[in-house]
Amino acid sequence: MSLLRPLNLPKAPLKLSSRAGRIYVNCLVRKKQIVLTPEEWVRQHLIAYLHLHQGYPLEKIAVEKQIQYDGFTRRWDIVIYNAAFEPEVLVECKAPEIKLTHEVFMQVSTYQQKLGASCLILSNGNTHLVYGIDVKEKQLLVMEHFPKHI
Numbered sequence: 001m002s003l004l005r006p007l008n009l010p011k012a013p014l015k016l017s018s019r020a021g022r023i024y025v026n027c028l029v030r031k032k033q034i035v036l037t038p039e040e041w042v043r044q045h046l047i048a049y050l051h052l053h054q055g056y057p058l059e060k061i062a063v064e065k066q067i068q069y070d071g072f073t074r075r076w077d078i079v080i081y082n083a084a085f086e087p088e089v090l091v092e093c094k095a096p097e098i099k100l101t102h103e104v105f106m107q108v109s110t111y112q113q114k115l116g117a118s119c120l121i122l123s124n125g126n127t128h129l130v131y132g133i134d135v136k137e138k139q140l141l142v143m144e145h146f147p148k149h150i
Helices: 038-052 102-115
Strands: 016-019 022-026 033-035 061-069 072-081 087-093 119-123 128-134 139-143
Touching: 022 038, 038 061, 038 072, 038 087, 038 119, 061 102, 072 102, 087 102, 102 119
Parallel strands: 087 119
Antiparallel strands: 016 022, 022 033, 061 072, 072 087, 119 128, 128 139
């Protein structure tokens, strides 16, 4: 399997490098080189898409931060904060060969319960599931498109 496989996202302006037989990508948010894995390939494409095509400022995007949940330490993939620096969009990235199953949805929903984001995105780079959350009505709304920054 190729790390650089095409995704169902626009081509991203990623800076790649190689050393000691490994490929690295310069993270658009963390501003450092990260070992390129299939999941990182998806994550960087999503960051580029959300920034360049949906208008989210890079300074409002956080990547791979720890969260404590039920006594466990976990890491969410991407959170986009609103102007009040509250989580607005929570993104869970998987490698292209990973199916977006009920288990993946449950994983991101546990993060959402802790963070309180109003939008969830699950993506393996080819399939994208986007949900809005109506907190008052306690409903999950299927969205047809990625949210745009307002």
